[in-house]
Amino acid sequence: MNLTVPQLLRDRALTDPDGVALIVHGSVPLTYGQWHERSTALANSLVARGVTRGDRVGLVFGGADWVDYAVAFCGVLTSGAVAVPLSDRLSTADLRFMLENCRATGVIHAGGLTVPEIGWSATVAGLHAETSYETADPTPPEPGDLTVSGSERSTDSGFGGSTAESERHVSFRFGDLGDVESAHLKDPEPGDLAQILYTSGTTGRPKGVSATHANLAYGCGAKRRPFAHSTHLVHAFPIGTNAGQTMLINALDAHPAVVTLPRFTPSRFAALIESYRAGTVFLVPAMAIELMKAGVGERHDLSDVLLLGSAAAPLPSAVAQALTKAFPNATITNYYTSTEAAPAQTIMMFDPDRPGSVGRPVAGGRVRIATAEGEPLAAGETGEVWMRSPAAPRAYYGDPESGTFRNGWVRMGDLGRIDAEGYLYLVDRESDVVKSGAYKVSTIHVEEAVYQHPAVIEAAAFGVPHPVLGTVVSVALVTRVPLAPEELRLFLMDRLASYELPAHVVTVDTLPRNDGGKVDKRALRRATENA
Known part of the structure; x- marks a missing residue:
C-alpha cells in the first residue's frame, strides 16, 4: 500500500481529530485535526505565493518549534512541494550552501531567526495570516477549537511550574475538515519527491538525500x-x-x-x-x-x-x-541505519552475550557484507556493509548515479561482518580505520575496551600521524576522576593487542558532536594537531 504523507495526516485527522499527536513541553499540544487544518491552510498560502509542484522549500526551526515545524513540513508536502528540514543551529554559511545546493525557492522559519536571502522567507504565523482561515474574533474559543501557531519557550528548570514566555502568534478557528480543502491543492503521488535531508558531513561536505512520499510513508497506515x-x-x-x-x-x-x-x-x-x-x-x-x-x-x-x-x-x-x-x-x-538507507535498519535488543552487535535486519530489509564492487562475502568475513529496503530507495539530490546507491542497495560507509546467525557487527567507519604500520585498527573495538574502565564516561578513538608507522591510535576521554595515560594503557593490556593500544591519551571536558549526536572525529584530529 503506497501512501503519501498528506494522506497519513488526513486519514488520522478523520479518524481521531481530537487525538493528541505532538507535545512540546511548555507549548499547547497539537491534535491531528488541528495539524491537518493548519497544514492545509499553510499549503494554500504557499500555492497563492506561487509555489508549484516540486519546488524545494527550506524549513529552519529549533527544538522549541516542533509544533510549527510539523505544520510547515506537512503544509509544504500538501502543496506538492518538497520539504528541506534544516536545524537552526547550522551556521549561516552552511544554511546558504544547503539552500543553494537544492535550489530552494523560499524558506519557512521560526520567528526571530536570521536566514540567508534565498527567494522569499516567512514564518508559519505569517503564512497563516495570508489565508482566509484567519479569524479576527478575539473571543477565547472553547477547548479544542484553538490552535496556536507559535510555541511557548519554557524558561523553567523543572516540570512542576513554568515561567514560559509566550510566543503565540495568530489563532484560528476551524470547522469541519472539509472546510479547509481547496480546489487549488492537488494531492501528490507516492512517487513524488517529498523531502531532501542533508547528511551531517562528518566525513565530508553535507549531501542532500532525497526521499519520496512512498519512502517516508513505508509501513504506515x-x-x-x-x-x-x-x-x-x-x-x-x-x-x-x-x-x-x-x-x-x-x-x-x-x-x-x-x-x-x-x-x-x-x-x-x-x-x-x-x-x-x-x-x-x-x-x-x-x-x-x-x-x-x-x-x-x-x-x-x-x-x-x-x-x-x-x-x-x-x-x-x-x-x-x-x-x-x-x-x-x-x-x-x-x-x-543511515540517512541514505532509511527505512532499512537492523535492530538489536541488548544481549550481554553479543557485545558490539547492531542486530539483524527487520521488516523485509536486507543487509550483506560485500566488496567495494558489491560482490557478497561469506559469513565471518570483514567487508563493506550494504543495506537494502523494500521501500522506494533514496538518492543523493542532483547525483542520482552516485556510487553509494547501486541497484537498490546502499553502501553504508561502514566496515563489518555478519556471523553465522545473521547478526551484524560493525568494525569501523571506513574512513576511521587506523592503518598503523602493517595493521588495521578498529576504533570501535578500541572504544569498547576503553569504556570498560570504571573512570571513563565517554571515549573516542581516532588516528593521528606518526613518522614511522604512518598513523597511531589516539583516545580522547571524558572521565569521572583523573585517569593517567599509563593507568589506562595498563588496564587495556589484556583487552587490546599491542598495536591497538593508544599511543596518545587526552582528557577533555566534552567530546565534539554534530547535530545528530555523532562524535566529530575530524574536529578531534584538528584539535590534536593544533595542541
Missing part, C-alpha cells in the same frame, strides 16, 4: 499502530536529522502521542519521561551517557519505560548495561 504499549513516546532528537524525521512520522502514524522538549538536559529529559509515564523513549548514545553521568535513575521513577531505543551511532555495551539499571523494565534496543 496499518490497523495496528506502532508502539501500542505506550500512551506517550518521549524523544529529544533535533530537527534536521534522520532520527528527528522518524519521530515526525511516528507522530503521524504511531499509537502514542510524541513528546519532546525545547532543549535536552539529563534532568529535564528524565523528568519528562517520569511526568508522562512514557512507555517508549528514543535517544542517541551521547544522551544516554549524559543520563547515566547525572544518575537520573536514582532520582526519577523510570519504571514505566518498556522500550528504550538508541539510534544514530552504536551503543557501547557498558552504556547499555548501565541503562538496564536506570530503566529496570525497559528492553534496551539499538537501531542501525
Whole structure:
C-alpha cells in the first residue's frame, strides 16, 4: 500500500481529530485535526505565493518549534512541494550552501531567526495570516477549537511550574475538515519527491538525500499502530536529522502521542519521561551517557519505560548495561541505519552475550557484507556493509548515479561482518580505520575496551600521524576522576593487542558532536594537531 504523507495526516485527522499527536513541553499540544487544518491552510498560502509542484522549500526551526515545524513540513508536502528540514543551529554559511545546493525557492522559519536571502522567507504565523482561515474574533474559543501557531519557550528548570514566555502568534478557528480543502491543492503521488535531508558531513561536505512520499510513508497506515504499549513516546532528537524525521512520522502514524522538549538536559529529559509515564523513549548514545553521568535513575521513577531505543551511532555495551539499571523494565534496543538507507535498519535488543552487535535486519530489509564492487562475502568475513529496503530507495539530490546507491542497495560507509546467525557487527567507519604500520585498527573495538574502565564516561578513538608507522591510535576521554595515560594503557593490556593500544591519551571536558549526536572525529584530529 503506497501512501503519501498528506494522506497519513488526513486519514488520522478523520479518524481521531481530537487525538493528541505532538507535545512540546511548555507549548499547547497539537491534535491531528488541528495539524491537518493548519497544514492545509499553510499549503494554500504557499500555492497563492506561487509555489508549484516540486519546488524545494527550506524549513529552519529549533527544538522549541516542533509544533510549527510539523505544520510547515506537512503544509509544504500538501502543496506538492518538497520539504528541506534544516536545524537552526547550522551556521549561516552552511544554511546558504544547503539552500543553494537544492535550489530552494523560499524558506519557512521560526520567528526571530536570521536566514540567508534565498527567494522569499516567512514564518508559519505569517503564512497563516495570508489565508482566509484567519479569524479576527478575539473571543477565547472553547477547548479544542484553538490552535496556536507559535510555541511557548519554557524558561523553567523543572516540570512542576513554568515561567514560559509566550510566543503565540495568530489563532484560528476551524470547522469541519472539509472546510479547509481547496480546489487549488492537488494531492501528490507516492512517487513524488517529498523531502531532501542533508547528511551531517562528518566525513565530508553535507549531501542532500532525497526521499519520496512512498519512502517516508513505508509501513504506515496499518490497523495496528506502532508502539501500542505506550500512551506517550518521549524523544529529544533535533530537527534536521534522520532520527528527528522518524519521530515526525511516528507522530503521524504511531499509537502514542510524541513528546519532546525545547532543549535536552539529563534532568529535564528524565523528568519528562517520569511526568508522562512514557512507555517508549528514543535517544542517541551521547544522551544516554549524559543520563547515566547525572544518575537520573536514582532520582526519577523510570519504571514505566518498556522500550528504550538508541539510534544514530552504536551503543557501547557498558552504556547499555548501565541503562538496564536506570530503566529496570525497559528492553534496551539499538537501531542501525543511515540517512541514505532509511527505512532499512537492523535492530538489536541488548544481549550481554553479543557485545558490539547492531542486530539483524527487520521488516523485509536486507543487509550483506560485500566488496567495494558489491560482490557478497561469506559469513565471518570483514567487508563493506550494504543495506537494502523494500521501500522506494533514496538518492543523493542532483547525483542520482552516485556510487553509494547501486541497484537498490546502499553502501553504508561502514566496515563489518555478519556471523553465522545473521547478526551484524560493525568494525569501523571506513574512513576511521587506523592503518598503523602493517595493521588495521578498529576504533570501535578500541572504544569498547576503553569504556570498560570504571573512570571513563565517554571515549573516542581516532588516528593521528606518526613518522614511522604512518598513523597511531589516539583516545580522547571524558572521565569521572583523573585517569593517567599509563593507568589506562595498563588496564587495556589484556583487552587490546599491542598495536591497538593508544599511543596518545587526552582528557577533555566534552567530546565534539554534530547535530545528530555523532562524535566529530575530524574536529578531534584538528584539535590534536593544533595542541
